Amino acid sequence: MNRDHDFKTPLDVAALREDFPVLDQEVRPGVPLVYLDNAATSQKPYVVIDAMNDFYTRYNANVHRGIHKLSEEATDAYEDARKRIARFVNAASHREIIYTRNTTESINLVAWTWGRTNLGPGDVVLSTEMEHHSNIVPWQMIAEQVGCEVRYVPAREDGEFDWEAFEGLLDERVKLVTVTHMSNVLGTILPVRRLADAAHAVGALFLVDGAQSAPHLPVDVQAMDADFFAFSAHKMLGPTGIGVLYGRRELLEAMPPFMGGGDMIKRVELAASQWNDLPWKFEAGTPAIAEAIGFGAAVDYLEKIGMENVHAHEVAITGYALERLAEVPGVRVLGPADPTHKGGVAAMVMDDVHPHDIAQILDHHGIAIRAGHHCAMPLHQSYNVVASARASFYLYNTFEEVDRLVEGLYAVKETLTF
């Protein structure tokens, strides 16, 4: 029942879908999968799976150690992926790209190294109510250790960033402004360059949680003037278990290491040790080698499609979804109403129906969404809802899948409303 509409995508989605083996399946006979849980994790194209498979079948070895062919080949692939990721976010140098496990670890790295040595009583970390728990809890933990304060810019009813409230909370006591680039619930895209300028004007550093933006928007860490930018591979077609912390070189040079161990040292003596150069100073122990190589393949794939095109596709599909969801009685989508102000996310509440029941019945129709608080409990509290049902889109989602979602929601209403 796909209808004529004005939303145009620049992508050949049918051709793209051929690259993603998971998408071509029925969850039960006659019920094809509709995967709309991309904000949680994305599916992986063959090029990523093949790159990792190739590493394990052809040249598996540890990196930075062995003087043998396989180890050299593994080291080259691991470091070459870093250079491609650096180019993808336009870092000035690959030495500013620290491999971590994920966005959460990247933020924790900053908290436990820069935060613990630079924050103290009287200092303020300024964040927002829109954050994922991974950009709230590490700062609460550091605040408890060093005695600093954490402030939050409140969420606005319409889901847009509250610039006035932000300015009211920003003063010279603020040492770090740490915000999400794109809310994982509302989809709100924050004005990161303006925030960077405002933070720097009071002498604060600026950290961006890019977990939701790096997969969906063109990202240029220099143009946005971020001091730190954190993101995860698995939400952008890459494997789980690998993420990145981008940091400005002089900041990373001055920060103490995060974890101690092999690979992060130049010289070890029993009394003391000397740290390795960037980026390896922050990469203790054997890293996720296959995953880094898979991440490199993922950014190559995204670059070939073009992040402008990915974003344009998502604006189109989100615009279509917002229009169609507005037709379903009793359904309200949280966050900005304008699809050009948000990422490809529609977090819904339905009158008299719990989000768990929405997700369960949609699952029966082959539609995968997420129900719950999406690791953003404070944000849900500010909206006076305990949970929401979130559909999130990516480059391989179609307008027909949005239609399936809407049909599924009608089935939910039929089943559960009295």
Add this chain to the structure above:
Amino acid sequence: MDDMYREMILDHYRNPRKKGLLSPADIDYEEDNPVCGDHIHLTVQFDENDVVTDVGWDGEGCAISQASASLLYESLIGMSKEEIRHLDKEYILDMLGIELGPVRLKCALLSLKVLKAGAY
């Protein structure tokens, strides 16, 4: 339709039995599941032999949590405190007659958790 939402469960969700709190009560206990916001408040009256004479409850949440509360609490009348002690997960699942994944199991078992925490 999905087995999980078969008629008996939907009936208990739409028309919950024994809803409304008792006062006074021998058990008066409430608990939330903060992850999904399910909430159950239970009150129970016993006679002098520790046998349940009446129950009343209030709550909100998903169909599974509310239907399981309705089914479980309605079944308590005439049950002794000792019998309540032996109620377990299987008792709830047998009443619901469905299979549940780990996330939904928490929804279904909140009513039992509230009962046990209130009773002991």
